[in-house]
Amino acid sequence: MAAATLTAALATAGGLLTATPASAVTCASPSWTAQYYANTSFKGTPKLTACDSAIAENYGYGDPAGVTLPKDNFSVRWSVTRDFGSGGPFRLAAATQDGMRVYVDGVRRIDLWRNVSSTARKTADLTIPAGRHTLRVDYVAWTGYASAAFTYTPRTDARTDTVKPLAPTGLTAAYDRGTAKATLRWTRNKEMDLAGYRVYRRASGASWAKVSGTTLLTSPSFVNAPPVTGQTFFYELRAVDKAGRESTGSADVSTTTVDRTAPVAPTGLTATDGQGGVALAWQPVPGAATYTVFRRQQTEPGLPEAPVTQVTTVSSASWTDTAAAERTGYTYYVSAVDAAGNTSATRATASATRGDLAPAPATAVTAVFKPGTGIVVSWARSTSGDVERYDVYRDGHLYTDVSGSTYTDLTISHGSTYAYTVVAVDKGGNRSPVSAPASATTDGDLVAPAPVTGLTATPREDGVFLEWTPNTESDLKRYEVFKAEKYDDGDGGRVWLAHRVEYLGPDTTSFLHTSAADGENVMYAVIAVDDWDNQLDVTNETVHWTEVTELGTPTED
CATH class of the missing domain: 2.60.40.10 (Immunoglobulins)
Structure with a gap:
């Protein structure tokens, strides 16, 4: 079998070993679905169903590998349903020893149905209409040497192929304001004789101009840098087949280029240490869409300066640094960024030292009873960066401590209610306020099912x-x-x-x-x-x- 996938896959379910039936196999187009029969009439349940990437089999004087069949008088049926796009002229080619019949949408196109002692060959030229069609190849090995080969290929010379490709679909354009480039993506055409694509662009009111160069594109994406004028530009895509025929244009997509005017720098930046972190605030900047916050950790005199790192981007003129380490000083910088992605030329600065404070509490505590498992207690972690553990309380008493944000209580009784709270503890031993409580009630009973009878x-x-x-x-x-x-x-x-x-x-x-x-x-x-x-x-x-x-x-x- 060529690239075969065996169907008798074993699976373990509840400790019981079962076999997946052959009928459950699904082969992704354009792979062939191959069914193997221990007879020459394709009767009964197939002995094996597998997926083949091609029909190119040489069984010799035996039977196919991977399935037990008689060495003589067995049969194989291959079938595939695929989208041929715009369709066009195709050549079917069969080479077989012994019998082979080829069908297109149920119509027989090749008939080599006889027991032979040497390879029989036949080709058929036909035009396949646009859209989805089904090919089926029936093969029988009667006696002696056995082999089977079949291909279907488009005829691509310009005199024969007069069918142009379908217009491409799924075209999208994503414009990156940082690089001033538009990334186009689209869905691949279904034609088997596709040679590539061409991308065209125009400004509003202008004519289309090819921007993808002299070489056809073969992957479903293209990056283009339109003029950075703030104008809206339109794109369309055209497919080209191996006969050189170009499709009509796809549905148009558009993008608007960036401008280059930066906003003014923020002013009035303040940094204040508090329970939840270092709180920053500054004066709003007209035209700013977002603000970028940078941070540098302060070092001892004589030591190299720490690098400035970007820590967040926010849309409002304030932000709290909850990740700042306690007993550490920081200098903060803020830049304004407009909707076009332009960044202010200078940054406001302010400094603050983080104290050793109790961590912020855990929030969103939930308790859920899961039959057969226990009560699962979960919470949102403290926003403080130095939390070492969480103490979990049950009914007001310390029950356990964990490093994560979930705990499963296994020591429970049926028909009982339990209340849980959580306290965050940092590396310095500081304890957060107690979280809001969460309760859960266990279900079920303690009575075993009745004895099984009739055994x-x-x-x-x-x-x-x-x-x-x-x-x-x-x-x-x-x-x-x-x-x-x-x-x-x-x-x-x-x-x-x-x-x-x-x-x-x-x-x-x-x-x-x-x-x-x-x-x-x-x-x-x-x-x-x-x-x-x-x-x-x-x-x-x-x-x-x-x-x-x-x-x-x-x-x-």
Whole structure:
């Protein structure tokens, strides 16, 4: 198989090993969906369904790799549905030993349906209309040597191909004011004979001019630098096929270029240390869309200066630096930026030293009960940068501490309500105010489901087949299958010892436990488990055990 993807993928679900059916395989176009049959009539369920990137098979005197088929008298059916864009002239080419038939939208185009001792070849030229079409290749290996090859390719000489490509779609333009460049992106055309694209641009009222150069573009993007005049420019895209035919233009997109007038610099910058961080404020600048804040950490005299780094961009004339380290001095700078991306030539400056303060509290505390897991307590971290841990309180008492922003309480009882609060603690031992409380109530019960009834055990060559009456309780979660066998008790006697052999879903009413047919006497029980993980113990006297003798030669008890 060429680039085949086997379908018999194994998956583990709830401890039970299952096989994905062949019909579940989906092959992405333009890959072929290949179905392998152990007959020459394509009857019954395929032995394998796989995805092939091409039909180029040489089976020799055997059967395809990856699937068990007879070496003679097997068949393969390939099919693909794809978008041919504008369509046009195509050539179908088949080479086969033995039989091959090729269909386009259900119409037979190539017929080489006979048992041959050498490779038979045939081509067919046809025009495929625009849009989506389905190709199907039926292949049969009767006897002897087996091979199969098929291709479909566009005919691209200008005299034959008179169909121009479809107009491209999905054209977008994103203008970067920092680089003064427009990035165009679009959806690739579906034509198989596509050679590339050309980009055209015009100002309002002007004619179209090609801006993509003399070489066709082959990737679905293009960067252009329109004149930085503040004008609106329009773009359209045209596709070109290998015959040199150009499509009509795509839907137009537009972009407006930048201007180069910078706003004045901010004034009146102040920096004030407080509980939540260093609060900055400055005078608003007319025409400013955003402000860029920079910071330099102050160093001891004689040491090299620290670098100036950008820390944020804001739209208002104030900002609080919550990430400033305590007991550290900083100098701040602010620049104004207008809507065109121009930045003021100078920056306002101010300095402040961060004190050693209690951290800001944790916020947005939630407590959610999750059956089978516990109560999950979560919160938004403190905005202070030096928090080392969070102390979690349950019902007013310190319960645990964690470094993250979530904790799962496992020591809970059904039908109970618990209240949680959180305190942030920094590296200096300073404690934040207590957060707002969050509560959760556990659901469920403590009663195990009723015993499973109607259990039967039938010995088979491949194991013991179990069947039972379904448990009808509304909160049934799963079944657990147990097996008991006799073992030496160390004192010359024999005792029954039980162990779990499988987890099964709530809709299951039968199970084959595979085991050697060695004639031993064993016992089986099936126990129901509810959503709260309540279940009867294997030693409970109400649990129904069924004894069975496995097939084979009995062993001495």
